[in-house]
Amino acid sequence: MRFPLTSLQKLLLPLGAVLFDFLFWQEQTGLNLLLYTLFVVVAVVATLPRHAPVWRSGYFQMALVGTLLSAGLVALYGSFVAKLACVASLTMMLGYVNQPDVKLVAYALFTALGNLGRAVPAVINQLEPPQSTNLWMRRVRFYARLFLIPVGLLVLFHVLFSLANPRYDALTASFLAMVGDWFAWVFEQLSVPHVLFFLLGLGLTTSVLIIVPIHFFADHESRFGEFVRRQRNRVASFAVRQPDFNAKRFHLLDLRKEYLAALAVFGLVNVLLLVENLVDINWIWFGFEPEAGFNLTQFVHEGTYVLILSILVAMGIVLWFFRRNLNFYAPGLRWLRLGATVWVVQNAVLAVSVGLRNYYYILHMGLAYKRIGVYGFLLLTLFGLGTILLKIWQRRSAYSLVRLNALATYAVLLLLAGGNWETWIARYNLQTRFSTLDLGFLLNMPGRMLPELVEKRAVLAQIPNLRRENASGTVDSVSAQQAQQLLDQRVANWLHDYRAEHTWKSWIYADAQAYDVLRRHDLATKPRTSSRTAHAQLVLPTAMAESLPK
Numbered sequence: 001m002r003f004p005l006t007s008l009q010k011l012l013l014p015l016g017a018v019l020f021d022f023l024f025w026q027e028q029t030g031l032n033l034l035l036y037t038l039f040v041v042v043a044v045v046a047t048l049p050r051h052a053p054v055w056r057s058g059y060f061q062m063a064l065v066g067t068l069l070s071a072g073l074v075a076l077y078g079s080f081v082a083k084l085a086c087v088a089s090l091t092m093m094l095g096y097v098n099q100p101d102v103k104l105v106a107y108a109l110f111t112a113l114g115n116l117g118r119a120v121p122a123v124i125n126q127l128e129p130p131q132s133t134n135l136w137m138r139r140v141r142f143y144a145r146l147f148l149i150p151v152g153l154l155v156l157f158h159v160l161f162s163l164a165n166p167r168y169d170a171l172t173a174s175f176l177a178m179v180g181d182w183f184a185w186v187f188e189q190l191s192v193p194h195v196l197f198f199l200l201g202l203g204l205t206t207s208v209l210i211i212v213p214i215h216f217f218a219d220h221e222s223r224f225g226e227f228v229r230r231q232r233n234r235v236a237s238f239a240v241r242q243p244d245f246n247a248k249r250f251h252l253l254d255l256r257k258e259y260l261a262a263l264a265v266f267g268l269v270n271v272l273l274l275v276e277n278l279v280d281i282n283w284i285w286f287g288f289e290p291e292a293g294f295n296l297t298q299f300v301h302e303g304t305y306v307l308i309l310s311i312l313v314a315m316g317i318v319l320w321f322f323r324r325n326l327n328f329y330a331p332g333l334r335w336l337r338l339g340a341t342v343w344v345v346q347n348a349v350l351a352v353s354v355g356l357r358n359y360y361y362i363l364h365m366g367l368a369y370k371r372i373g374v375y376g377f378l379l380l381t382l383f384g385l386g387t388i389l390l391k392i393w394q395r396r397s398a399y400s401l402v403r404l405n406a407l408a409t410y411a412v413l414l415l416l417a418g419g420n421w422e423t424w425i426a427r428y429n430l431q432t433r434f435s436t437l438d439l440g441f442l443l444n445m446p447g448r449m450l451p452e453l454v455e456k457r458a459v460l461a462q463i464p465n466l467r468r469e470n471a472s473g474t475v476d477s478v479s480a481q482q483a484q485q486l487l488d489q490r491v492a493n494w495l496h497d498y499r500a501e502h503t504w505k506s507w508i509y510a511d512a513q514a515y516d517v518l519r520r521h522d523l524a525t526k527p528r529t530s531s532r533t534a535h536a537q538l539v540l541p542t543a544m545a546e547s548l549p550k
Contacts, residue, residue: 030511033071040205092112311354315347422445
């Protein structure tokens, strides 16, 4: 397939490849990701027609805003979630540019990834020589005659001026030597990994700038609707799409049997879930205090995961019963909706109980990544339960629920990307009310949280139980003195690595702020240390002299 390139695309392709290689080769991710993302966004927007359908797509506008926001968060905090959100947002934006009618987030991602496999071959086909050899030879002869005479005259006058003017000869010789040194440096920089990395950048730039239409996912999505429709198919009638005149194995009461089964499930499980919620409300909602020897870790970890699984199973059961014609069963639809609604509300109460379990763990044990992730998942769970209610009362389809929950997942991803979680975790965990502190967990976090540890290093001496996981996976106790030494070693190593490895391309605001704070702290502590050393050097000879016999 031949895909004609515009003059702007022919200019942007090599420019983007060189920019990618310049920004990312042997560099960490930071400001370079923001710059490359801005280049891609500007290039894509510049190549779009003024009245392109994608400008009227709200999903494209959402992805565009999310791309710029997450790219800015990468340069601000540089967290893994921000980088993931930036890549996902940019991929979504390219998918919506390819197919403006797509609504599902997953289909936009798949469309953009499919374009990755088709854009590069489409550009390679442009490099094929023309089929007419005579035409190609005539072009070669034309350009040869066009440039041969000017180049020949340039060389001739250069030789004449060099012979006539020694200063000109010295100047041109130095210029040619400089050009030769530059070419030598370029060839020294060339290596197989570097060439492969440049080709990777060229391929990625091609896939984001060259849009080859992919209609598979858009066509597949067009089959779905926002609402459930009563199915009158595969019956003995030519008025349906797929008539079926074969003998039927089902009976007229099958739908009523399915209704009675659903009603029984909702009734029995509602009673069981009511008992579970009453126990949780009485136990952990009001005045919960763990007893001595109570395993809070098991209470939170295993209990939380099991309850989350039960909520997901409940959502799946509701989706199963309301998938087809049971939505239109008039004799018992009111009671069925009422039972399902009560079940959804009780699952929301169960989600609140899970959140309280997570809260008590944070209150007594400290904050961690998984605890934050649980709250993010609970937000999605509550939103998903709300969409289940839409399905029950508005006859929403499964496609509608997937679309809405995918958008909610993307919103939570952007929300998590906007947090400086490492600093907040260190600030919360460094409190004297905690009897146990996982020091190894804090020291292994990114260096932008080290100023919090340095500022509150006195708290380490007041926490009785400091622990750290060693290389073999076992947990060792750490004394207060060892904790101070480990902290000083971590700060020194991070400062050394930051000076040696970070350039302006990988600049991150939070890391730069942390480096300035730690460097000032390091400079402030060195004079005191050196003055103490000098004082000791003066006191020691005086004491030795006084101890000698007179």
